[in-house]
Amino acid sequence: MICVKINEESYSYDIHSLIKAFYPAEDIKVVLNDEDLNSDSNMPEFYVYAGMDKIKTGIDSDGTEGLVKEVAVSDSLSKDRAAYKSELKRSLYRALSEYTGQELPWGTLTGIRPTKLAMTCLDEGMSEDAAVGYMKDFYLCSDTKAKLATDIATRERQIIKNIGADEKGYSLYIGIPFCPSTCLYCSFMSYPIAAHRGAVDSYIDAVKKELDFVAGSFAGRRLDSVYIGGGTPTTLSSERLKDLIGYVHEKIDLSNIKEFTVEAGRADSIDREKLTVLRQMGVDRISVNPQTFNEDTLKLIGRKATAAETIEAFYLAREVGFDNINMDIILGLPGENIDDIKYTLDKIEELKPNDLTVHSLAVKRGSKLAELLLENKKIGDSNVMLRNDGIDYEEAMRLTEQTAARIGLSPYYLYRQKNIRGNLENTGYAEDGKAGIYNILMMEEVQDIVACGAGTVSKRVYVQDDNSVRIERCDTHKDLKLYLENTEQMIDRKRKLYGID
Numbered sequence: 302m303i304c305v306k307i308n309e310e311s312y313s314y315d316i317h318s319l320i321k322a323f324y325p326a327e328d329i330k331v332v333l334n335d336e337d338l339n340s341d342s343n344m345p346e347f348y349v350y351a352g353m354d355k356i357k358t359g360i361d362s363d364g365t366e367g368l369v370k371e372v373a374v375s376d377s378l379s380k381d382r383a384a385y386k387s388e389l390k391r392s393l394y395r396a397l398s399e400y401t402g403q404e405l406p407w408g409t410l411t412g413i414r415p416t417k418l419a420m421t422c423l424d425e426g427m428s429e430d431a432a433v434g435y436m437k438d439f440y441l442c443s444d445t446k447a448k449l450a451t452d453i454a455t456r457e458r459q460i461i462k463n464i465g466a467d468e469k470g471y472s473l474y475i476g477i478p479f480c481p482s483t484c485l486y487c488s489f490m491s492y493p494i495a496a497h498r499g500a501v502d503s504y505i506d507a508v509k510k511e512l513d514f515v516a517g518s519f520a521g522r523r524l525d526s527v528y529i530g531g532g533t534p535t536t537l538s539s540e541r542l543k544d545l546i547g548y549v550h551e552k553i554d555l556s557n558i559k560e561f562t563v564e565a566g567r568a569d570s571i572d573r574e575k576l577t578v579l580r581q582m583g584v585d586r587i588s589v590n591p592q593t594f595n596e597d598t599l600k601l602i603g604r605k606a607t608a609a610e611t612i613e614a615f616y617l618a619r620e621v622g623f624d625n626i627n628m629d630i631i632l633g634l635p636g637e638n639i640d641d642i643k644y645t646l647d648k649i650e651e652l653k654p655n656d657l658t659v660h661s662l663a664v665k666r667g668s669k670l671a672e673l674l675l676e677n678k679k680i681g682d683s684n685v686m687l688r689n690d691g692i693d694y695e696e697a698m699r700l701t702e703q704t705a706a707r708i709g710l711s712p713y714y715l716y717r718q719k720n721i722r723g724n725l726e727n728t729g730y731a732e733d734g735k736a737g738i739y740n741i742l743m744m745e746e747v748q749d750i751v752a753c754g755a756g757t758v759s760k761r762v763y764v765q766d767d768n769s770v771r772i773e774r775c776d777t778h779k780d781l782k783l784y785l786e787n788t789e790q791m792i793d794r795k796r797k798l799y800g801i802d
Contacts, residue, residue, distance in 0.1 A: 408441030694723025
């Protein structure tokens with residue numbers, strides 16, 4: 302355990318997050334001055350002093366004061382909390398970087414939306430070069446990541462402009478919480494379909510009630526995108542898919558939508574009949590997600606479909622007429638090395654999807670992987686290294702960028718997560734005109750997202766008088782039984798969120 306002594310509790314989250322980025326495998330404990338550290342003797346101890354006259358960060362090693370960074374605080378800085386916090390993080394970052402010999406690709410940034418910062422720079426009239434310079438100087442981002450964030454922000458701004466996203470528009474998300482099985486790394490709410498088939502009809506009926514609310518309350522507003530995710534929506538039968546999507550068509554005006562996506566993420570949930578139904582019902586974008594093309598890894602993480610079946614499902618979707626297919630892959634799955642990642646990328650290059658989403662594995666609370674790591678257990682009888690710290694993640698990300706470029710895909714959206722491997726990011730790449738519109742609208746928080754189904758989160762975007770944005774959210778029960786028993790209450794939460802009588 303690494304312990305950190307602070308004098309100002311309000312900065313504890315930022316301090317914890319930044320130190321955790323340098324020491325991802327360690328537990329971090331943040332305490333106030335007079336509390337006992339109780340740190341491991343072989344780990345350094347940190348302290349951060351946030352004063353009105355100075356910011357002082359230091360690292361004690363072997364019981365003696367080691368590296369110290371000190372910054373004078375001007376009167377103007379002391380009165381600007383946001384600027385003060387940024388200076389504190391820069392000071393701590395420089396101490397950590399010097400002590401460990403590491404530089405983090407995203408510098409002091411620990412949030413999930415770094416592109417929003419680059420977009421703000423562009424919105425304020427900065428050139429792209431100036432925005433890159435600001436990201437490097439203010440947040441200490443690497444040149445590569447500053448350029449990546451700015452390039453993506455530039456593309457997103459143009460896409461949002463073309464859509465005409467504003468407070469009159471909204472997007473609809475429908476969550477289907479059933480899967481063929483639960484993957485090792487997954488923390489999303491999902492229920493194995495084999496054990497919950499009896500609840501499916503009741504679930505679809507509950508979602509229809511929520512859709513009735515959307516139809517009545519958002520009539521007259523422009524619907525820009527529809528996204529049916531999960532779980533794995535294609536665990537539903539073709540009849541149920543047709544019924545649900547048909548209900549959306551019946552109740553809601555889809556005349557202005559720019560995109561209708563359904564995640565067909567698992568090859569073991571896909572067949573020609575389902576794909577044909579989706580295409581006939583106006584779905585124009587689907588996901589067929591391998592995560593990896595290595596058979597041993599697929600077995601290890603609990604995905605039942607083979608790599609060959611995923612390839613077959615992809616080509617079947619092409620035959621049915623889908624010309625916008627997304628594929629997801631994950632870097633850093635247990636047991637995989639850089640050669641395994643190269644093999645997966647070679648298969649991606651052969652298939653040439655229109656959209657590729659590259660995830661750096663994040664160990665999420667609630668996943669089986671997190672549980673095994675916490676208990677220091679193996680996967681069954683496997684000797685696979687769960688942490689997989691041996692991969693050069695920056696090299697892996699460079700390889701994915703190069704593969705995407707060779708098949709004509711450019712980065713168009715990006716987000717980060719807690720406990721993400723290599724302190725990197727998740728990036729979406731797409732052909733021109735094939736970028737995932739819902740992904741951008743959701744990530745950049747430029748319009749309301751109305752979400753129906755168990756475990757979903759609706760967002761309301763308030764554009765204030767000074768053009769700043771405030772976000773409010775409401776969720777639905779994650780537990781399937783509670784959701785089904787309290788569907789009207791879930792609707793009332795949305796009614797309150799959107800100010801609907």
